[in-house]
Amino acid sequence: MRAGMVSDRGHARENNEDAGFAGRRLIAVADGVGGMPGGELASEIAIEVLADLERESGGSPLDALQAKVELANARIRDVIDATPDLQGMATTLTAILLDGQRMALVHVGDSRAYLLRDGELTQLTRDDTYVQALVDRGAISAEEARNHPQRSLITQAVQGEPISPSGVLLAPRVGDRLLLCSDGLSDMLDDDAIALALREHADPRECGQRLVELALEAGGRDNVTVVVADLVDDQSVG
Ligand code: MN
Secondary structure, X not given: OEEEEEEEOOOOOOOOOEEEXXXXXXXXXXXXXXXXXHHHHHHHHHHHHHHHHHOOOOOOHHHHHHHHHHHHHHHHHHHHHHOHHHOOOEEOEEXXXXXXXXXXXXXXXXXXXXXXXXXXXXXXXXXXXXXHHHHHOOOOOHHHXXXXXXXXXXXXXXXXXXXXXXXXXXXXXXXXXXXXXOHHHHOOOOHHHHHHHHHHXXXXXXXXXXXXXXXXXOOOOOOEEXXXXXXXXXHHOO
């Protein structure tokens, strides 16, 4: 993968509780919640634990990712047990691991993964949110969900409690472009605007810059973090 990450505090928040990783094998985004300093710490722990996968190889990439999510969850539990003031700290976690011809995705919370293939944008994750559950039940439309007052209420997070991360194996293709983002992007931009920006910029990092710029222009009400990654031939990874 050739990947670039861009993160910005946004216009409304005092700190940046998002964290991310853009490597050759691993990309990840975590959006911490729980106020200072818990949110920042939770997302940092999650990314730190997952980052080991950039160097480790072998076995099923999905098992490897799932194991690290469980480990991150346990680490957060340990920190809370040692420092009860941090009770309530939590983080979303969305990550993709590429291992040869195999690619795995794990997801907890409302940070999203998208795939741009042949110019078509597909959302690979389903938000663990109250409003997504309402959409699934047919109670509200996707458009209503975008503007729902409780749209940021997540139903699952990495917070030292039992979790059921969703995980899936994907079939990667050279030329695919992946996007991971915190809700600071997807709340500000609709899928059409995201797709447009993903098609417009060849360089992953420049593309990430543009996406963050657009989120800030649209209001920047939250921390915004994006990772853009292109699947390239091994030989051409510089
Ligand atoms: Mn957020």
